[in-house]
Amino acid sequence: MSTAKRGKVRVENGRYRLDGQFHFPYPNDPIRNEHGELMGVTNPRDLTHVHMYGGEAPFFEGLSQGKLLGTRCDNSDCEANGSIFIPFRIHCPDCLVKNNIVDMTDTARKGATVHTFMITERTGAFNTLPKPIRFVNVEFESVPTILMGYLSVGEPEIGMKVVPIFNTSKPSYTILDLSWVPEGTDESDIPKGFTFQ
Amino acid sequence: MIKFSEKQLKIPQMQRPVFLVTGGMSKFGRAMPEKRTEELVIDSFVEAAEFIGKTPAELKEYIHSCYYGHFADHFGDQLLGEAVIHDRLGLDPLGNVGIKTGGATGGSTMWEAFKAVASGYSDCVLAMGWERMDEVPTDEGNNYIASAADKDWETPLGHIYTGYYAVMAQKYWQVFGKEEESFRRTMAEIAVKNRGYARMNPHAQGPMDITVEDVLNSPVVAYPLRALDCCLMSVGASCAILCDEKTAYELTDEPLLVYVSAGSHTLRVADRRDMDIPLLPNESPDQYKDLGERFPGGDRYPGFTGFLAARMAAYYGYRMAGIVDPTEDLDLVELHDAFTISDIQSYEDIGIRPYGEGRTYVESGDCYHTNPHTGEPGKLPSNLCGGLIGCMHAVGATGIMQTVEVGQHIWGRWAEMHEDQSKWDRFGRTKPEDWTNLQVEGAKRGLAISHAGVGSHVTATVLVHPEHQLERNES
Numbered sequence: 251m252s253t254a255k256r257g258k259v260r261v262e263n264g265r266y267r268l269d270g271q272f273h274f275p276y277p278n279d280p281i282r283n284e285h286g287e288l289m290g291v292t293n294p295r296d297l298t299h300v301h302m303y304g305g306e307a308p309f310f311e312g313l314s315q316g317k318l319l320g321t322r323c324d325n326s327d328c329e330a331n332g333s334i335f336i337p338f339r340i341h342c343p344d345c346l347v348k349n350n351i352v353d354m355t356d357t358a359r360k361g362a363t364v365h366t367f368m369i370t371e372r373t374g375a376f377n378t379l380p381k382p383i384r385f386v387n388v389e390f391e392s393v394p395t396i397l398m399g400y401l402s403v404g405e406p407e408i409g410m411k412v413v414p415i416f417n418t419s420k421p422s423y424t425i426l427d428l429s430w431v432p433e434g435t436d437e438s439d440i441p442k443g444f445t446f447q
Numbered sequence: 448m449i450k451f452s453e454k455q456l457k458i459p460q461m462q463r464p465v466f467l468v469t470g471g472m473s474k475f476g477r478a479m480p481e482k483r484t485e486e487l488v489i490d491s492f493v494e495a496a497e498f499i500g501k502t503p504a505e506l507k508e509y510i511h512s513c514y515y516g517h518f519a520d521h522f523g524d525q526l527l528g529e530a531v532i533h534d535r536l537g538l539d540p541l542g543n544v545g546i547k548t549g550g551a552t553g554g555s556t557m558w559e560a561f562k563a564v565a566s567g568y569s570d571c572v573l574a575m576g577w578e579r580m581d582e583v584p585t586d587e588g589n590n591y592i593a594s595a596a597d598k599d600w601e602t603p604l605g606h607i608y609t610g611y612y613a614v615m616a617q618k619y620w621q622v623f624g625k626e627e628e629s630f631r632r633t634m635a636e637i638a639v640k641n642r643g644y645a646r647m648n649p650h651a652q653g654p655m656d657i658t659v660e661d662v663l664n665s666p667v668v669a670y671p672l673r674a675l676d677c678c679l680m681s682v683g684a685s686c687a688i689l690c691d692e693k694t695a696y697e698l699t700d701e702p703l704l705v706y707v708s709a710g711s712h713t714l715r716v717a718d719r720r721d722m723d724i725p726l727l728p729n730e731s732p733d734q735y736k737d738l739g740e741r742f743p744g745g746d747r748y749p750g751f752t753g754f755l756a757a758r759m760a761a762y763y764g765y766r767m768a769g770i771v772d773p774t775e776d777l778d779l780v781e782l783h784d785a786f787t788i789s790d791i792q793s794y795e796d797i798g799i800r801p802y803g804e805g806r807t808y809v810e811s812g813d814c815y816h817t818n819p820h821t822g823e824p825g826k827l828p829s830n831l832c833g834g835l836i837g838c839m840h841a842v843g844a845t846g847i848m849q850t851v852e853v854g855q856h857i858w859g860r861w862a863e864m865h866e867d868q869s870k871w872d873r874f875g876r877t878k879p880e881d882w883t884n885l886q887v888e889g890a891k892r893g894l895a896i897s898h899a900g901v902g903s904h905v906t907a908t909v910l911v912h913p914e915h916q917l918e919r920n921e922s
Binding site: 281283289290293301303306310329333335337339343365366367368369370371372373374375376377378379383385387394395396397398399400408424425426 | 480524598605606608
């Protein structure tokens with residue numbers, strides 16, 4: 251099925267504006283057993299879901315611009331005051347006051363380490379990452395949480411120093427636009443389309 | 448939260464005792480093209496009715512409200528599937544509700560059913576759970592399961608839940624397992640044990656007579672986890688009937704006291720913040736002071752090595768049921784062995800062993816029906832049905848199936864429900880020539896743990912024979 255007509259969405263005045271086709275119908279096929287008896291039918295479908303990032307949109311926009319954004323609770327009445335959250339949290343999980351956005355790109359470049367990792371050949375349907383996937387969970391200085399991502403160069407080890415790279419040339423505007431490589435990796439070795447900043 | 452108030456730590460107080468009267472389950476399999484979900488649900492309900500000598504119609508007359516566990520609308524391709532099942536069971540116009548908490552759906556269904564009786568809203572309730580995971584190819588099934596991770600921050604990363612889970616396994620393996628070959632063999636021993644016990648269970652989908660070497664030679668899924676370390680993907684249903692005391696004794700002479708508690712933690716393991724370890728009744732404040740010295744990296748709690756939700760479910764549940772030391776006070780457990788390594792992690796979270804020492808529960812032989820080192824009964828046998836690795840993980844049904852299995856031991860009727868040749872024949876399965884009765888002799892108390900995601904929801908269901916009730920513990 252060609253995607254030429256696949257639907258696009260924009261938002262104008264707080265309303266969705268849809269253009270193109272959002273679902274493509276296919277006929278059912280019968281499912282029969284070895285005796286030719288009807289057991290069921292296939293229910294094929296092809297549809298596009300429209301998903302909004304809301305208050306997290308700056309994070310995903312930031313990745314496309316080579317920035318790693320986190321958020322910080324600045325509520326002086328909150329025990330979590332000063333806590334920086336990556337993954338980005340729109341609201342503080344303790345006081346629920348809206349957090350402020352902080353640029354953590356330099357922090358990540360200077361002091362990110364692999365807390366744990368996993369290498370797997372298995373993926374679910376619709377995976378777009380090259381296999382095997384090297385999951386890395388990365389911790390940063392002064393950040394209490396540990397971000398999940400994937401390593402694009404080398405083999406992961408616990409305690410390994412890593413730096414972020416960003417898909418800035420053809421961003422997908424998803425978490426896949428952020429990846430990690432060992433500290434000291436040459437720019438010529440990182441995946442096509444990715445940059446250090 | 449990383450600190451808990453007294454109000455949050457209050458031990459749940461029921462308005463009246465709650466009893467498990469009966470339960471049942473269908474056959475479990477990887478695929479069941481010959482049956483609709485409602486047929487499996489009815490199979491389990493009929494078994495529950497027959498277990499107490501009732502017809503389904505007679506049992507239905509007692510039911511006042513219904514609680515339905517079904518994890519994934521995606522898999523069923525049917526929104527509001529609970530209404531379909533409720534109608535097919537002929538239970539309209541009774542009130543009913545669907546419950547979804549990922550892998551803990553079955554346990555959470557028990558939790559809701561328990562509270563409905565404890566509160567006085569209903570005198571008799573149905574807790575029914577099911578899943579059918581066979582109507583999409585396995586890789587699409589993995590895609591669906593990965594949708595239970597954070598869709599923006601995790602799911603696009605391979606669409607493979609095992610990967611999100613396995614990073615914790617890797618951390619535990621390195622911190623507490625110290626990457627020792629002996630630890631890896633202990634993990635494999637769990638898979639051998641559970642698949643071996645599944646051989647005695649006609650309902651079980653994954654019985655295997657294997658060795659540690661077979662597990663160690665099976666394909667790597669996500670190192671150190673191999674294919675035989677992982678749970679099954681299943682189709683099937685299970686149900687339980689919970690009642691107040693008066694109704695329970697109308698239905699049976701042998702109802703069991705039931706207590707259900709629940710805990711939670713962040714959906715994204717990435718969001719975990721460090722905190723003090725909430726202590727169980729058999730632990731002391733000083734116990735973990737040197738944990739980081741004994742296991743470098745192990746002092747970061749819950750970190751990537753513990754499941755706070757399981758700890759909290761046990762925190763509430765043990766005190767509700769008066770359990771101080773689970774190894775001493777319980778006679779058997781059914782644990783959520785999604786992976787062999789998470790099974791070991793659970794031993795610590797629920798206090799069978801202290802943090803860092805989970806492996807000794809297996810290595811001592813305590814977790815076996817018959818301790819392989821002594822030939823004596825295991826101190827606290829686990830997963831005698833085969834668990835998620837050997838029996839099934841039809842997600843919405845799992846926590847209920849575990850509870851029913853524990854109940855059958857306390858009722859002393861495990862052999863009756865697993866030995867009958869006609870059941871093996873009906874399920875199209877061959878009963879092994881060396882079939883062994885795994886009844887835990889004299890069982891009077893047991894526990895089932897139901898667990899979701901990377902620890903987002905966990906429930907603890909404790910069953911107690913009424914003549915062996917313990918004193919509630921508020922401390």
